[in-house]
Amino acid sequence: EKISVAVAANFISAFKEIAADFETKTGVKVEATFSSTGNLYNQIKNGAPYDMFLSADEQRPDRLQKEAWTEGTFIYARGQAILWSANKDFCKAATWQDALKSNQIKKIAIANPVTAPYGAAAKAALQKAGLWDALQSKVVNAQDIAQSFQYATTSAVDAGFCARSATVSPQAASGCFYNVPEAPDIVQAACIAKNAKNKKGAELFAAFLSSEHAVQIKAKYGYR
Amino acid sequence: MTISASIKRRLKYYDLDLSFTCATNKMMVMIGPSGGGKTTIIRMLAGLEKPDEGQVIFGDEVWFDSERRINITPQKRRLGYVFQDYNLFPHLNLLDNAAFAAVEKKEVDDLFELLKISHLKKRRPHMVSGGERQRCAICQALARHPRLLLLDEPFSALDVVTRRGLREELKSLKGRLSCPIIYVTHDIHEALFLADEILPVVDGKIDRGWMQRTITREPGEAVQAKGAREPRLSLVY
Amino acid sequence: MTISASIKRRLKYYDLDLSFTCATNKMMVMIGPSGGGKTTIIRMLAGLEKPDEGQVIFGDEVWFDSERRINITPQKRRLGYVFQDYNLFPHLNLLDNAAFAAVEKKEVDDLFELLKISHLKKRRPHMVSGGERQRCAICQALARHPRLLLLDEPFSALDVVTRRGLREELKSLKGRLSCPIIYVTHDIHEALFLADEILPVVDGKIDRGWMQRTITREPGEAVQAKGAREPRLSLVY
Amino acid sequence: MDYLALYVTLKLAFVTTVFLMVIAAPIAYLLAYYHFPGKSLLEALVYLPMALPPTVIGFYLIIVMSPKGFVGQVWGSLTGGSLLFTFLGITIASIIYSIPFAVQPMKAAFSKIDRRLLENAYILGLSKRAAFLRVIIPNSVAGIAAAAVLVFLHSIGAFGVLLMVGGSIPGETKVASIAIYEAVETMNYSAAGMLALSFIPISYAFLLLINKLNRDSLS
Amino acid sequence: MDYLALYVTLKLAFVTTVFLMVIAAPIAYLLAYYHFPGKSLLEALVYLPMALPPTVIGFYLIIVMSPKGFVGQVWGSLTGGSLLFTFLGITIASIIYSIPFAVQPMKAAFSKIDRRLLENAYILGLSKRAAFLRVIIPNSVAGIAAAAVLVFLHSIGAFGVLLMVGGSIPGETKVASIAIYEAVETMNYSAAGMLALSFIPISYAFLLLINKLNRDSLS
Numbered sequence A: 001e002k003i004s005v006a007v008a009a010n011f012i013s014a015f016k017e018i019a020a021d022f023e024t025k026t027g028v029k030v031e032a033t034f035s036s037t038g039n040l041y042n043q044i045k046n047g048a049p050y051d052m053f054l055s056a057d058e059q060r061p062d063r064l065q066k067e068a069w070t071e072g073t074f075i076y077a078r079g080q081a082i083l084w085s086a087n088k089d090f091c092k093a094a095t096w097q098d099a100l101k102s103n104q105i106k107k108i109a110i111a112n113p114v115t116a117p118y119g120a121a122a123k124a125a126l127q128k129a130g131l132w133d134a135l136q137s138k139v140v141n142a143q144d145i146a147q148s149f150q151y152a153t154t155s156a157v158d159a160g161f162c163a164r165s166a167t168v169s170p171q172a173a174s175g176c177f178y179n180v181p182e183a184p185d186i187v188q189a190a191c192i193a194k195n196a197k198n199k200k201g202a203e204l205f206a207a208f209l210s211s212e213h214a215v216q217i218k219a220k221y222g223y224r
Numbered sequence B, C: 001m002t003i004s005a006s007i008k009r010r011l012k013y014y015d016l017d018l019s020f021t022c023a024t025n026k027m028m029v030m031i032g033p034s035g036g037g038k039t040t041i042i043r044m045l046a047g048l049e050k051p052d053e054g055q056v057i058f059g060d061e062v063w064f065d066s067e068r069r070i071n072i073t074p075q076k077r078r079l080g081y082v083f084q085d086y087n088l089f090p091h092l093n094l095l096d097n098a099a100f101a102a103v104e105k106k107e108v109d110d111l112f113e114l115l116k117i118s119h120l121k122k123r124r125p126h127m128v129s130g131g132e133r134q135r136c137a138i139c140q141a142l143a144r145h146p147r148l149l150l151l152d153e154p155f156s157a158l159d160v161v162t163r164r165g166l167r168e169e170l171k172s173l174k175g176r177l178s179c180p181i182i183y184v185t186h187d188i189h190e191a192l193f194l195a196d197e198i199l200p201v202v203d204g205k206i207d208r209g210w211m212q213r214t215i216t217r218e219p220g221e222a223v224q225a226k227g228a229r230e231p232r233l234s235l236v237y
Numbered sequence D, E: 001m002d003y004l005a006l007y008v009t010l011k012l013a014f015v016t017t018v019f020l021m022v023i024a025a026p027i028a029y030l031l032a033y034y035h036f037p038g039k040s041l042l043e044a045l046v047y048l049p050m051a052l053p054p055t056v057i058g059f060y061l062i063i064v065m066s067p068k069g070f071v072g073q074v075w076g077s078l079t080g081g082s083l084l085f086t087f088l089g090i091t092i093a094s095i096i097y098s099i100p101f102a103v104q105p106m107k108a109a110f111s112k113i114d115r116r117l118l119e120n121a122y123i124l125g126l127s128k129r130a131a132f133l134r135v136i137i138p139n140s141v142a143g144i145a146a147a148a149v150l151v152f153l154h155s156i157g158a159f160g161v162l163l164m165v166g167g168s169i170p171g172e173t174k175v176a177s178i179a180i181y182e183a184v185e186t187m188n189y190s191a192a193g194m195l196a197l198s199f200i201p202i203s204y205a206f207l208l209l210i211n212k213l214n215r216d217s218l219s
């Protein structure tokens, strides 16, 4: 018995751990496809045989509901944006806003706000802080949130808006970060296909996602 | 079968304009100054180039007729053509080259024997001498059992002895091949020895006086005046 | 300057092994059966191939010495070489081909005049006849002011008249060029007319009797026996 | 290391190369030897997959290959199955993705064939088709080898397109480059590096093979 | 439509093509004419950028080009500027990304040159270098054209690498393929289609140009 799940790329690490746990507990194999949310959505619209879809936003599961691919959506994780730098001096300022105002900062990475929910959240935070226009010339767009972190860890940029989940990785230890409470939570919704091959298995997994065990794993990777 | 052609073609410095006929078992030798149009005529007979006007008729087949807009492809003409610059296929050895379109593969061995290149069968064209390549090209053309044989200076890279031998072979082959043969050469002895008819082509036209002017001392123009100073040939049969 | 060579080279069916010398203003004519090794010798003089053993010495320069492991590149030998299969550059027209390595571009026009291909200057090699290509290759070699001239059947695609004319020109050029000339031909008249020395090469060795056997009726072997049946040449000066 | 993904990658690259050689040769021949109205336009179309970002090609392929799309419908009515998310599906995608790399070097090689060789072939009675097979192809080995190298390696690296059309099903459509993508996304850079490095011996072995075939055919 | 992105794309493709023709020619020559130990390994290395997924190439490029990376440091100490996120940076990335497409067809063309032409060139006193420039190059026009077409179109389609190294800065490093990607991701399919279609006339015009150059050099 197995289920096939389409998973937004930012959730890979947490998902792999949860799925492994789920497999040992239930014996149901989990086959995952990781890609960008937009890509997965396109596949599903064109008949991809996924039982379940873990999106990086709310918008696409909602659409799928409207398009009658699924009967209902649910939220499985809330991500948070943080501001990470490879340079530990960066975090000596009182707030992330002050840190960004420094002349030392030449380039700041954010995920593409047009395509990535984390990018949109970072942009919202910068706007709220009144820094968006001032920092325009320093902003570098990454394809997704993982790439934004790559820029930051390789010192390609002086600081980057990343996912909280990134702070768990070994690379993160060499740098420092600010929380960015001004950035809205990234609400990640999921849904199960109406015509799933293994609907039971998928429902079982959906339930498992909010089990205590899974919540712990999610917390470890910075999701709430 | 008889090949008869009557062709016109505008070239840059003169116009080709001539007619001729050659019957089965006959050999017509084309001779004349370099650049006179011999290769071009041969190519038109082969169907590789189109005359501007005229006909090429082989037996009862019309190969080319400018008025009736007939132009048979080279493939359908089924002829043998030894190119002036022996176009062997570089990716094949001499044997495979000769057997490329052979009617009977066994014959190729005999032809190699006849042309004295049996020992070179496995070599690629770039690994043999100019004269050896030329002899292979002749095998290739003959092995096809052509209905018309076109030979454009086929022996030009051969020494006198080999050449004489092959010339003899060709003459005796003429009867067996039972097809018309058109032969281009610059060697007057060869022409006299082989030809049933000699066709001197000068600037695209037939010029019956050319041979005479060339062999004898008659000083036509500067070049010949010079040529006359060299030892003269006299033909002793 | 004098070129002197003494070379050995193992080939598949025989071994090349000969020595010769040719002085400035002298012309040495190589003649002999097809596949006998003439082109290979020329290529070794040009530095395109390496003898297994021996020396090639030009004046006081050592071009090749197997013992001292000397082998000067073709570039440094500064010679003119007309290849048997006229290697003109297909991307250039005849004029540009001839001027490719010319010492003085102006001279090229005169050479074209001399060889009677002035009207073809702007044509690419594939647009002219075989004999015309050959004459362009001669211009190319001469325009370089070579220190040694190697001509591998340079007139093989030319008609008798043009050939006689050019032969004359070459003979008179010999004095002006002031370099040794080595000339390969299959034409015995040409050899006799041009040569200061004749070098008959048979199966890689010098065979002084070859000319005699070929010209006279003396029936040496089958080929010649056949050859003897054709009109004999007698030389009348 | 993900050996299954590596296996799928090699299988895909191999199948793509073989099929593409057969498909591209006639197209290259057409482009090299014939003149017809709209030829340049056809050529531009053939090369288009190269100019488009892989995700875009993938996007359009999904649309035509989905059960509702034109190709998907035809395929479905013939076999009852689906093309998307199968090995066959990614093979087709990979072929389309790599077509330009096969056609262009072959065209260059074909157009360099000495015209006189073709003339001799026609004289010897070969039809255009036979001349193509017996003269043009064997004398274009270097160009065909170039095409094979480009296609093979390009299929190994193909990723954007395959991820979209294939959906990363282990053993079926999950290729090594997708595994690398996942490793990079999870910031597991050392695993990504390992997998990437494993491409060197593969490319190397393939190049050795092609070079050897190329040399054999020449000597 | 995003004209600025289209402009950057064309500029990039053009600059990449010009530079790569100059860089790839000697490499192709080396591979076609010389034998030396490790040659196949060098060849495999040259072709590696093709076999690697763009994101991986991009990743390694970031590492070497970042201010702390080797190349980035040298560049920084020379000019005081940064390579990443500049037009120069994506040009370098694009050149590395497309090297195999330039080298392979050129190598095939060079190795098909009739040896006798080279021999004649040497006899006429040309050094190997001069023979390369005056004989090999002009007789390889078809192969060079093939290389130019491949490189140009491939640079237009390059996207994964450029996105990483360039950071999608409008007017500087945001190329059209990134705009298409954004449009597809945001489900703005008509805009994506429009941009993708705009590549057809561009590729078409470029092909016409190359074909014309190719023909002129032959006639």
Ligand SMILES: Nc1ncnc2c1ncn2[C@@H]1O[C@H](COP(=O)(O)OP(=O)(O)OP(=O)(O)O)[C@@H](O)[C@H]1O
Pocket (backbone or CB within 6 Å): B011, B013, B033, B034, B035, B036, B037, B038, B039, B040, B041, B084, C120, C126, C127, C128, C129, C130, C131, C132, C157, C158, C159
């Ligand atoms: N492909 C071509 N296009 C245009 N003109 C050509 C072409 N080939 C040859 N010519 C020209 O046509 C004329 C006849 O050439 P052709 O090759 O028929 O002469 P030929 O009699 O065979 O000479 P040769 O004895 O030197 O081989 C020459 O003036 C030549 O320059």
Ligand SMILES: Nc1ncnc2c1ncn2[C@@H]1O[C@H](COP(=O)(O)OP(=O)(O)OP(=O)(O)O)[C@@H](O)[C@H]1O
Pocket (backbone or CB within 6 Å): B120, B126, B127, B128, B129, B130, B131, B132, B157, B158, B159, C011, C013, C033, C034, C035, C036, C037, C038, C039, C040, C041, C084
């Ligand atoms: N590249 C090569 N590799 C090996 N053997 C060769 C090569 N070229 C020629 N040969 C062989 O070497 C011998 C001498 O050839 P060469 O070309 O020197 O003869 P040649 O005297 O010039 O003949 P021809 O008068 O026919 O031009 C022949 O047996 C030939 O088959």
Ligand SMILES: [Mg+2]
Pocket (backbone or CB within 6 Å): B038, B039, B040, B084, B152, C129, C130, C131
């Ligand atoms: Mg001719």
Ligand SMILES: [Mg+2]
Pocket (backbone or CB within 6 Å): B129, B130, B131, C038, C039, C040, C084
């Ligand atoms: Mg020879």
